[in-house]
Amino acid sequence: MLRTEHAPVRAPWVPSFRGLGAFFLCEFRVQFHEKISIVTSTIVQVVVLVFVGLLAPGLFGVALVGAIIFSFFTLGGRVQNEAAYVRVDHRLNQLYLASPLTAESYFFGMALGVLVAYLPPIVILFVLAEGLLLMSAATAAVLLGVSLVVWLFAISVGYVVSTLFKTMRAIWPWQSLIYTLFGVLPPVFYPLAYFPAALRWLALIIPPSAAAALVQGSLGDSTLSTGDVTLAAGSLVFEALVLFAFALYWARRTVMET
C-alpha cells in the first residue's frame, strides 16, 4: 500500500504533527548523550552569576532569574546547531522526512527533545532561585510561563536561522551574536531600572528582557506600570506566536533543501 493513498486531506496552512512523539524521543536520546553540551549550556549564565556574585551580590537574585530565562532563550541556539548539523553534516533530514514524519514534527520534535535533554541544569538554577528568593507560587508560575514563551520564540528563530547556511562554521558566529546580543545586553541579568529610561520600551519588546521584566515586577525588584506589563506580556506572546507560526510554515517549505 502506498503511503500517499490514505494521506489525510488538510488545508496547506494547517500544521500536521504526525510522528511528533517518536521524533521527540529520538532527538531526546541523541541530545541526552551530549553531556558536555548539556554542561556547557549554562556557561554564560555561570560567568554572569560569578560576576554578579563577586561584584554586586545584592543583584544575585535578579541575575539568577535572568539566568533561568536566558537558559530557555539559548535553547534556540541548540536547535539551530542541531538542525544545521543534521542537515549540513549528515543530510539525515532527507532520511527522516522520507518516513511518515511531517516537517512540523521534525522541527518541533527536535525542539522538544532539546528542551527535555537540557532541562537538568535549568532545574538546578530553578531550585537555587526558589531557595534564595522564596518565590510565591504565582511568581514561580510567571517565571515558568514566560520562560516557555521565550523558548517558543527562541526555537522558532533558531530553526529558521539554521536553514539559511550551508556550513556549520558560518553558523556559530551568528549563534553567538543573536543569543549574546539579545540575552545579555538588555536587562535580563540586571534590573530594568539600570537600562536607559529612554529605551525602556525597547527592553519591554525584546522577548528575554520582557520576560525578565515581568518576573522582576512579580518579585518586586522592578516597578512596572500597567502599560509596561501590557507591552511586555503582549509583545512577548505576540512575537512568540507569530515566529512559531512562521517557523512551522518555513519548516514545511525548506526542510528538504540542502
Place this chain on the structure above:
Amino acid sequence: MATATGGAPGALPQHGRVLPAFGIIGWRWISRNPASAISPILLPFVFLYFLRLISPIALFPLEVVGAMLFTTINVGNWVLADSATWRIELGIQDLFVASPLNKMRYLFGIAFSNLIAAAPALVALAILLGFATPVSPLGWAVLVGSITVLWVLFSAIGIALSSRLGSYREVWPVGSLAFTTLGLLSPLYYPLSVLPPVWREVALFLPATYAALLIQGTLGLVPQSSVELALDGAILIALAVIGTVVAISLYRWRTSGAG
C-alpha cells in the same frame, strides 16, 4: 620553469611564507563572513557593558584589561574550531602534513590567522583603555608582551584539544567549556583580592592570572612592588612555556581523520 615534480624540492621556497598565507586565510574569512568578525568582538564588550552597570566605576580600566585578555584567550577557541574544521569537515589536514609545513608552523599559522579576527577588538579595547587610564610606554609594552604570551599558549591548547576531537559536534561545547572556564577562573575582570580563598589558590596555578596581575600592577590599577611584578612576569613565562610544551606534545599532527 620548475614544476612541482620536475625540480629539486629545495629549489622551491620552503620558509617564510606561512604567516602571510595564513594571514590571507584569516582576512578572507572575516571579510566574507562579517558575523565572524563581529561575534568575537561582541562577547568581551557585552561583558564589559554588563560589568560597567553592576560594578564600581573605579574598576573599569581593570575590566577593559580583562576584556583584552579574555579576547586573547578566546583566540584559542577559534584555533580549535578552525583546525577541527579543516581536519574533520574538510579533510585537508593531510594536505598540510604532506606540505613543507611542520606542526609548529601550522600552529603559528592558524594562531596568526585568528589573531587577525581578534585584532579589531584588541585595538578598540586598547583605545578605550587609553581613555580610561593613563598608560605609559612600559605599560603598553607589558600589555603587548603578556597578550603575545597568552596568544601562543592558548593557541597551542586550542590546537591540542582540536586534534583529540572525533566529531565536529564536540567543537563548540569543548571550546566553550575549556576557554571560558580558563578565562573565568583567572581574575581578569576583577582584582584577585575579591575572590574567595579556595578560588584564589586555584587561580594562582593559571598563567592568565599572572598576566592579569602583571598588567594590573604595571598600570597601577592594583598596588604591587617591582619585585612582585618581576615575579609575576617570571611565573607567567614559566607557566606559559610549560603549558605550551605540554599542549604541543599532546597535539596529534599526522593522525588526521576521525581519530
